[in-house]
Amino acid sequence: xxxxxxSHQELSSLVADLLAAKTRVIAPVRAKDDPEQIxxxxxxxxxxxxxxxxxxxxxxxxxxxxxTEVLLHYKQTKxxxxxxxxxxxxxxxxxxxxMPCDVAGLATVDKVMDWDYSDELWFGRREAxxxxxxxxxxxxxxxxCTAVGLGPESASGSDVLFTPVDGxxxxxxxxxxxxxxxxxxxxxxxxxQLATAQEKQRDARRKxxxxxxxxxxxxGGWLASNFDHPTWxxxxxxxxxxxACAAVCPTCHCFDIVDEHESADEGVRRRNxxxxxxxxxxxxxxxxxxxxxxxxxxxxRIQHKFSIYPSRFGEILCTGCGRCSRVCPGGMxxxxxxxxxxxxxxxxxxxxxx
Amino acid sequence: xxNAVEQRSDCTWTPKVVAFVCNWCTYTGADLAxxxxxxxxxxxxxxxxxxSSRVNPLFIIKAFERGADGVIVSGCHTGDCxxxxxxxxxxxxxxxxxxLLQFMGVEEDRxxxxxxxxxxxxxxxxxxxxxxxxxxxxxxxxxxxDQSGGTL
Amino acid sequence: MSALQDTARKLLNDGTVSVVIGYxxxxxxxxxAFITAPDQADKLIFDKRCVQNLATYLNPRRKQxxxxxxAAVVVKGCDARAVAGMIREKQIDRNNIVILAMRCGGVLQHxxxxxxxxxxxxSIRCAGCTAREPKLFDHLFGELPPEPPVxxxxxEQIAALERMSPxxxxxxxxxxxxxCIRCHACREACPMCFxxxxxxxxxxxxxxxxxxTPHANRAWQTMRVLHQAGRCVDCLECERACxxxxxxxxxxxxxxDAVERRFEYKASDDxxxxxxxxxxxxxxxxxxxR
Numbered sequence: 027x028x029x030x031x032x033s034h035q036e037l038s039s040l041v042a043d044l045l046a047a048k049t050r051v052i053a054p055v056r057a058k059d060d061p062e063q064i065x066x067x068x069x070x071x072x073x074x075x076x077x078x079x080x081x082x083x084x085x086x087x088x089x090x091x092x093x094t095e096v097l098l099h100y101k102q103t104k105x106x107x108x109x110x111x112x113x114x115x116x117x118x119x120x121x122x123x124x125m126p127c128d129v130a131g132l133a134t135v136d137k138v139m140d141w142d143y144s145d146e147l148w149f150g151r152r153e154a155x156x157x158x159x160x161x162x163x164x165x166x167x168x169x170x171c172t173a174v175g176l177g178p179e180s181a182s183g184s185d186v187l188f189t190p191v192d193g194x195x196x197x198x199x200x201x202x203x204x205x206x207x208x209x210x211x212x213x214x215x216x217x218x219q220l221a222t223a224q225e226k227q228r229d230a231r232r233k234x235x236x237x238x239x240x241x242x243x244x245x246g247g248w249l250a251s252n253f254d255h256p257t258w259x260x261x262x263x264x265x266x267x268x269x270a271c272a273a274v275c276p277t278c279h280c281f282d283i284v285d286e287h288e289s290a291d292e293g294v295r296r297r298n299x300x301x302x303x304x305x306x307x308x309x310x311x312x313x314x315x316x317x318x319x320x321x322x323x324x325x326x327r328i329q330h331k332f333s334i335y336p337s338r339f340g341e342i343l344c345t346g347c348g349r350c351s352r353v354c355p356g357g358m359x360x361x362x363x364x365x366x367x368x369x370x371x372x373x374x375x376x377x378x379x380x
Numbered sequence: 381x382x383n384a385v386e387q388r389s390d391c392t393w394t395p396k397v398v399a400f401v402c403n404w405c406t407y408t409g410a411d412l413a414x415x416x417x418x419x420x421x422x423x424x425x426x427x428x429x430x431x432s433s434r435v436n437p438l439f440i441i442k443a444f445e446r447g448a449d450g451v452i453v454s455g456c457h458t459g460d461c462x463x464x465x466x467x468x469x470x471x472x473x474x475x476x477x478x479x480l481l482q483f484m485g486v487e488e489d490r491x492x493x494x495x496x497x498x499x500x501x502x503x504x505x506x507x508x509x510x511x512x513x514x515x516x517x518x519x520x521x522x523x524x525x526d527q528s529g530g531t532l
Numbered sequence: 533m534s535a536l537q538d539t540a541r542k543l544l545n546d547g548t549v550s551v552v553i554g555y556x557x558x559x560x561x562x563x564x565a566f567i568t569a570p571d572q573a574d575k576l577i578f579d580k581r582c583v584q585n586l587a588t589y590l591n592p593r594r595k596q597x598x599x600x601x602x603a604a605v606v607v608k609g610c611d612a613r614a615v616a617g618m619i620r621e622k623q624i625d626r627n628n629i630v631i632l633a634m635r636c637g638g639v640l641q642h643x644x645x646x647x648x649x650x651x652x653x654x655s656i657r658c659a660g661c662t663a664r665e666p667k668l669f670d671h672l673f674g675e676l677p678p679e680p681p682v683x684x685x686x687x688e689q690i691a692a693l694e695r696m697s698p699x700x701x702x703x704x705x706x707x708x709x710x711x712c713i714r715c716h717a718c719r720e721a722c723p724m725c726f727x728x729x730x731x732x733x734x735x736x737x738x739x740x741x742x743x744x745t746p747h748a749n750r751a752w753q754t755m756r757v758l759h760q761a762g763r764c765v766d767c768l769e770c771e772r773a774c775x776x777x778x779x780x781x782x783x784x785x786x787x788x789d790a791v792e793r794r795f796e797y798k799a800s801d802d803x804x805x806x807x808x809x810x811x812x813x814x815x816x817x818x819x820x821x822r
Contacts, residue, residue, distance in 0.1 A: 059708075059777055083777070093713040094744040168559065263597055264564040266588065268717035270775040286741050296743045299713055304720075305593075306733060321596040352644075355584065355721045355773035357563025437758050438731070438739050438751075445747045458814065468812035471821070472795065476761045476809070478820050479790040483693065483783075484754060485702025494822035507822060 030212035031219050033194035040211050041072040041122065050119035052089060054082050066121070077123045078190070080164040081347060085276035086121065086128040087135075090151045094298045097147075097283070102291040114146035116154040120207065124159040126180040126187075127171050127347035131276025132157075133183030137339040138279065156207050159184040160195075161227060165234045170361045171346035172231060173238040179227035189223035196223035234346075238361045241332065241342070241368060248371035249333035253325070257370060261363060262324030264356040269301030271350035271358070277331070277343045280307075302326050324358075328367070395515040397424045397450040398443040399508075402432045402467075405456035405497045412501035413508075420505050421512040424452065431455065433466035437477045440491065450490045450515035452507060457495040467495070489514040490521065533577060536606070536632060536673045541573035543604050549630050550601025553589050555582045560644035564589065568600060578606065578634050578674070581643035583655060585767040587614035587723040590624050604630035604670075608639070609663025612801040613765040614723035616668050619803035621763075623726055626803065633669030638680025651681040656781065657768040659683055668801040689779070690786055705750065711776035712749040714742060718780055719756060721773035724763045731755060757783040762791045762808040765799040 032040070044051050050068055053075035057063040064082045066089070069075055099110040136152065139145040162171075162178035171177055181187045185204030188195040196215050199205045215223075272278040282300040287293040300307065303324070308317045317323045335343035344360075351359045401407050407428050413420060429435060432455025440451050453474065461467040474493050482488055492511045496504050540552040544567065556565035556575040562582055567573055586605055589597050597603070607615060612633055618624045638649050638658040647653045658680040665676055693701055716732070719725040732740045732752055740755060741748035757764070757780075764784050771781040792798050794817060795808040 057777075059779075063777070084775075259596065259599075260566070263566045263600075264589075266717070266720040266773070268720035268773055269715045270717040270773055273713055273715045273717070273775040282742070284742055286738075286743060298743050299715070301715065304716070319595040351559065353775045355717070355769060357558045357584070359559035359563070362559055438755060441751050441754055442739065445751060458818070465812070468814065468816070469810070471816055471818055472809055472812055473761075475794050475817065475820065476787060476790055477758060479794075480754065480758060480783075480787060482698065483701065483786050484705050484750065485698050485700070487698045492822060493820060495818075503822075 029215040030197045031215040032212040036211050038072045052121045054123045078163050097295045114150040116151040118154050120156045122158045126159050127345040128276045129159045129183035130176050130345045134341050135279050156185050156203050158186040161189040168348035168351050170238040172235045173241050174342045174346045178230035191219050191222045246333040246336045258325045266356045267303045267320045269303045270353050272301035274349040274353050395449040398448045399424050399426045399452035400435045402455035404462035406454040408498035409496045409500045409504045413504045416501050418505040420508045431466040433470040449521040452492045454494040454496045537573045541570045544570040549604040552604045554606035580639050583639045583643050585611045585769050587611050591726045606632045608636040609666035612666045612668040613799045616801045616803045631669045633666035633672050635674035635676045637677025654681050654683045656683045656686040709749040714744045717773040718770035721769040761787050
């Protein structure tokens with residue numbers, strides 16, 4: 027069956043059983059430094075989890091691509107360099123209460139991670155993970171998932187989608203992994219429960235849709251043909267180039283690779299989060315920087331997300347979660363910017379002779 | 381890296397103290413201590429710099445990062461700087477560094493600032509021995525060592 | 533408001549400046565405005581949601597702003613200290629900037645949730661404010677409001693930290709800095725971090741490891757705040773920019789307090805007053821030196 031009903035009690039049992047079996051369980055919890063905020067964290071018991079309060083401050087990205095991770099260990103010996111690789115098989119984990127925008131981000135990034143090289147560390151963690159997303163009920167005026175082809179009920183990237191109904195959740199089993207997770211839990215969802223779930227999903231969509239009209243497929247084309255449009259000179263004047271947007275974004279995935287000595291002859295090679303918004307990102311060894319101003323760097327962000335990635339992988343590299351806009355210290359707001367760009371892309375060209 | 385941590389926690393641990401000293405006063409004073417055959421704790425590694433004002437606070441942070449358990453910073457007495465005013469500038473910088481390191485949780489006794497002149501061999505002996513004794517009592521600065529791996 | 537708008541319009545009309553950097557309505561309250569046309573001057577606003585320190589945009593590294601030409605900038609008294617700092621350190625020429633200073637009675641900690649100013653809603657940066665009446669300006673606007681309510685959260689946090697043992701403080705910072713992902717947003721948002729080449733970016737030698745590891749995060753934050761000693765204006769842009777919500781302002785405020793305690797210096801909006809690190813007195817305290 028593709029739909030089940032799980033009571034709150036059954037969900038609690040499921041989590042308890044997973045924890046007892048030493049499976050890592052990740053869920054939204056109240057942040058230690060600010061109980062009004064929510065973070066995705068490893069939990070030790072079901073009671074730590076808090077569902078549906080608000081969008082967690084950071085995306086799920088860090089559980090699959092950590093801010094820093096060791097790629098290999100090296101040791102210089104008389105015979106040469108010894109390399110010790112890191113394991114690519116990750117311990118099993120289940121994520122409950124994932125926001126649909128965060129999960130969709132993982133599915134989108136899968137494409138580049140499997141492009142010219144299959145990233146074993148990313149996919150090691152992806153393969154070890156079962157993701158249960160919850161219908162989003164915490165949207166605010168900065169969300170725009172519906173504008174980028176997703177929605178608060180989006181199942182993209184999820185193994186199971188939970189929709190809250192009376193007494194528990196309707197579980198939409200999307201993948202075999204999702205079915206396996208709930209194999210011994212829950213019962214068949216009744217027609218009434220299914221209807222309630224669908225109505226809740228429609229209501230949720232209706233809350234987000236007014237925030238931003240759908241970003242058209244034409245925008246990508248317009249962006250590609252308007253690389254030198256004058257708007258790029260002014261659209262990012264207030265941008266600090268701080269990269270906070272990339273840090274919180276579910277789909278930004280650029281990384282830097284560095285070698286760090288730990289002693290005179292031993293060290294590690296790491297990959298660290300990086301961002302095209304920083305001034306050094308494209309600095310060449312010659313000293314030339316093809317993106318020497320913040321205007322050019324911000325143009326790159328928009329081009330990559332809304333034109334280059336779609337033309338290469340068929341998907342917008344953005345899930346409409348709005349974190350970039352909420353966290354920006356310089357007042358950059360992506361829904362506003364997208365609205366302006368869409369307007370430009372749809373503006374009628376001036377008729378000559380008038 | 382883990383070997384280093386293991387070594388530190390067994391009972392044969394001896395403190396590693398790094399001393400950043402100025403060439404004109406303290407280094408000469410340390411030399412005098414040596415030629416006078418004064419008994420000093422052998423755990424201090426001396427790094428010679430032209431002036432105490434050459435000491436970038438980063439040196440001290442890096443020293444702790446790379447295995448030091450204690451740090452000594454020493455130069456000429458104020459008024460006697462070979463470059464006239466270097467140690468006056470250094471004094472202000474060290475004052476803030478001293479306060480900030482404590483705020484970050486580094487015990488005050490791990491970092492010793494001193495003015496030791498070229499003729500103060502005895503004082504150098506005291507600075508070395510007392511610093512090393514205090515650091516020995518505080519134990520290894522192992523908590524600064526990195527654990528390789530991600531932040532999760 | 534209209535006095536500010538009128539002045540901005542006039543400055544643009546007569547060509548005194550090419551851009552007025554101020555605040556305008558934005559998606560979650562206000563956002564920085566870059567007004568280049570006189571007829572746009574009525575977008576300029578100023579109220580308790582205007583938290584951001586706009587002095588950061590005067591940094592000569594920001595080519596796309598510098599290209600616009602001579603600027604006028606809207607500042608609160610506290611922000612003006614950053615402008616003074618940039619003048620003091622020769623990053624901008626006093627004659628090349630028009631300072632539009634606003635009398636201020638405090639700003640909100642969460643400007644996106646517009647609310648009355650109370651001890652709970654006022655920004656922690658306003659505690660101990662002595663700059664409600666700015667002294668560095670070309671034009672001064674507004675009525676002098678009453679003193680802001682005091683949000684003592686930061687002061688209490690520092691006091692609590694000072695009461696802790698070194699080990700407890702160490703653990704506090706290990707925990708807080710574990711979230712640092714080395715994005716350097718704190719640096720980019722800071723008006724006084726204008727170095728073209730930051731120490732943290734030097735790789736030969738690598739003084740500060742770039743990865744998000746406990747020792748490297750500690751080294752980075754310690755170094756940044758040390759480089760800010762006597763220069764930081766306590767505007768808390770670093771803390772506001774941090775996507776990981778690390779209380780960086782705690783470090784900034786602690787060092788500012790240490791500088792005041794030791795050298796009787798508070799961040800000044802008078803560019804002719806020398807910053808404390810870089811000058812000295814022969815009788816500076818040396819109790820801490822053997």
